[in-house]
Amino acid sequence: MNARATEPTIAEKASDAKLRPVSAAAPAPAAAAPEPVANAAAPRKNGTRRVVLMAGVPLLLLAAGGWFWLTGGRYEETDNxxxxxxxxxxxxDVSGRVxxxxxxxxxxxxAGDTLFSIDPQPFQIALSQANAALASARVNVEQLKVSFGTAQAQLQSSQERLEIEQTAFDRKAxxxxxxxxxxxxxxDSKLTxxxxxxxxxxxxxxVAAATAALAGNPEIVTDEHPAVLAALAAVEQAQRNLSKTTVTxxxxxxxxxxxxxNVGQFISAGSMIASLVETDNTWIQAxxxxxxxxxxxVGQPVExxxxAFGEAMHGTLESFGAATGSEFALIPAQNATGNWVKVVQRLPVRIALSDGSNAMLKTGMSAMVTVDTGRSTLDKLQGK
Known part of the structure; x- marks a missing residue:
């Protein structure tokens, strides 16, 4: 009998399958059929999530940035x-030895504590000399008053003699x-x-000379005479110089x-010897x-x-500087040149401290200043 040389048809394969006995241990091929459907749905879900993330995250960041921009701009700060x-x-105020x-x-x-003192002996001598000159001036004024009285008496005597001589001349005439x-x-009578x-x-x-010597007032008080006033001023100057020997x-x-x-050192009047930092007067320059x-x-609150310290202090914006810092420089910048470059200028702002506990602050310490302007960017856009 000849062998089949052709492939079996689909109907033949189906009939053969029906005639074969089903084994209990054989796996059921129909159980694996749903898996391709699940694997096909998974890429679709992942793609949707990726689209949502790619579109939503930038929008969220944009919304957050816009919110911060609109609600920001209220505070102005600087670390300068x-x-x-x-x-x-x-x-x-006086020269001398310490x-x-x-x-x-x-x-x-x-305030008022003695810092150092200068040898007072030369100034005590100067004060004694000034007092002696004052006494001499007062004596001279009294002598001028006596000279005025003498000149008046001599004038009266000369006038009486003139009257007598005039009478004798008239009689002879x-x-x-x-x-x-x-x-x-x-x-002879005419000559006399x-x-x-x-x-x-x-x-x-x-008489006129004696009156002029008394400053034009024969009844002047002695201590009101110019010479005495000058002597009094010299005494006051000497007393002041003596008091300035103690520096407070x-x-x-x-x-x-x-x-x-050091003790024994000679110092000149007006020369800088030491420095005093006033701790009772403290402010912030920003x-x-x-x-x-x-x-x-002016008046805005400041943090x-x-x-040097961790705790925040509070203050108030007190005043603005009259000009930028470059205007007060020893050598101001020359901007009228061909290679000029614009540089943002800074203006000094004085901030008064409202906290009473500022004894720890030392001049020159660095600080961070934040001014509350009270208006955000949204308020400015709304015209508030």
């Missing part, structure tokens, strides 16, 4: 800020007119009358740079960029964080 305290240069030094570097002093005596007899008139004129000049602290604070001051100044106003 420093603690400031008044610094006084200590010097002596007699005693009563302070040391970094010592706390109160009458006799000459009557022809009793000759004209030559009047010569002229001498008496000259004496009166001289006496009047002496003009305010409360910390003394520094006194290590070079240098804001000129682009930050539009929203700053200050000094680098």
């Amino acid at each position: 800020a420093y603690v400031q305290q008044s610094k006084v240069s200590l010097s002596a 007699a005693d030094v009563l302070v040391q570097d970094n010592q706390m002093v109160a 009458a006799l000459v007119t009557q022809g009793v005596t000759a004209d030559s007899s009047l010569d 009358l002229q001498q008496a008139q000259t004496a009166v004129d001289l006496a009047r000049q002496q 602290a003009p305010a409360a604070g910390i003394v520094s740079n006194v290590s070079s001051l 240098n804001f960029k000129e682009t930050q100044l539009a929203n700053l106003k 200050i964080k000094v680098d």
